[in-house]
Amino acid sequence: MTNANDVSGPLDRYLSILEVVLASKQGLTLAELCKILDLPKPTAHRLVSALSSAKALEVADEGLKTYRVGARMSRMLQLGRSDSALINYCQVVCNELVSELEETCYVVKLTPQSAHTIAVAVTEHGYRMHVGEGAVMPMHAAASSKILLAHQDEASRRRYLSGPLEKLTPFTITSVRQVLTEIEKAKKDGYATCVGEVDPSTKAYAVPVSSPVGVFYSVGVTGPQFRIDKRPMAYWIEHLRDAAQKLERILEMPHLDGAQFATGPRGATARRPERKAAG
Structure with a gap:
């Protein structure tokens, strides 16, 4: 049995591999890991294989078999970079959701000026598209911002849609009247869609x-249209609603001050959305 105080045990070797791979930035080959950590090749191979199976490492270059930090470890590191407990919780929910859906998942927050992502979990397919950390979501085109507008009052909707609406793709709607019609439909449906309006593919x-002060957050999923369409719409909506319910329970926790998330339209209030069947 390994002594818990024995820093040379298996756990320490796993952590040592992760440390040197992180330090390398570009990744390391098995031979380089053996040299740096003074490990026998069979031992290093076993440890690296276990870390790769757990998605803590991944192969960056098949030819040279260069190992770099994997998707799961990257998500864990994101949690350590945020000072906000709320953003950390959102990141955890995104991490769980991306493992279920295998497409890029994100949480978007509505502020008085715009809507932007506060947590993103990228699929292992590597498709991040227009969704990145802190990305501003087009109010008239992105599904995440449209569903947020759906739960604001009429004056707030028009304020967010004031000014020229950019034609991002051939499918982007630039008529305020048409966008408002789509937003109203999203409110009735309980979800919003974006089909090629931000990125044509x-x-x-x-x-x-919903939160105790209204609807100022949304949770979304995006991916190449050909992959998203392989599953029925109800499949995606069901998983998103489960994630939304987790976030709603988090927002009700007493140690999260309402001031952290009551940053939507000034003076605006919103009702909790009714749960509707998808499809």
């Missing part, structure tokens, strides 16, 4: 996340 779904 992608599709996205988003649902609202």
Whole structure:
């Protein structure tokens, strides 16, 4: 049995591999890992294989078999970079959701000026598209921002849609009247969609996340349209709503001050969205 105080045990070797791979930035080959850590090749291979199976490492270059930090470890590191407990919780929910859906998942927050991502978990397919950390979502085109507008009052909707609406792709709607019609439909449906409106090859779904002060968060999923369309819409909406419910429970926790998330339209209030059947 390994002594818990024995720093040379298996756990320490796993952590040592992760440390040197992180330090390398570009990744390391098995031979380099053996040399740096003074490990026998069979031992290093076994440890690296276990870390790769757990998605803590991944192969960056098949030819040279260069190992770099994997998707799961990258998500864990994101949690350590945020000072906000709320953003950390959102990241955890995104991490769980991306493992279920295998497409890029994200949480978007509505502020008085715009809507932007506060947590993103990228699929292992590597498709991040227009969704990145802190990305501003087009109010008239993105599913995540449209479902947020759906739960604001009429004056707030028009304020967010004031000014020229950019024609991002041939499918982008630039008529305020048409966007407002789509937003109203999203409110009735309980979800919003974006089909090629931000990126012509992608599709996205988003649902609202209610809080004690209204609806100022949404959770979404996006990916190449051909992959998203392989599953029925109800499949995506069901998973998104489950994630939204987790976030709603988090937002009700007493140690999260309402001031952290009451940053939507000034003076605006919103009702909690009704749960509707998808499809």
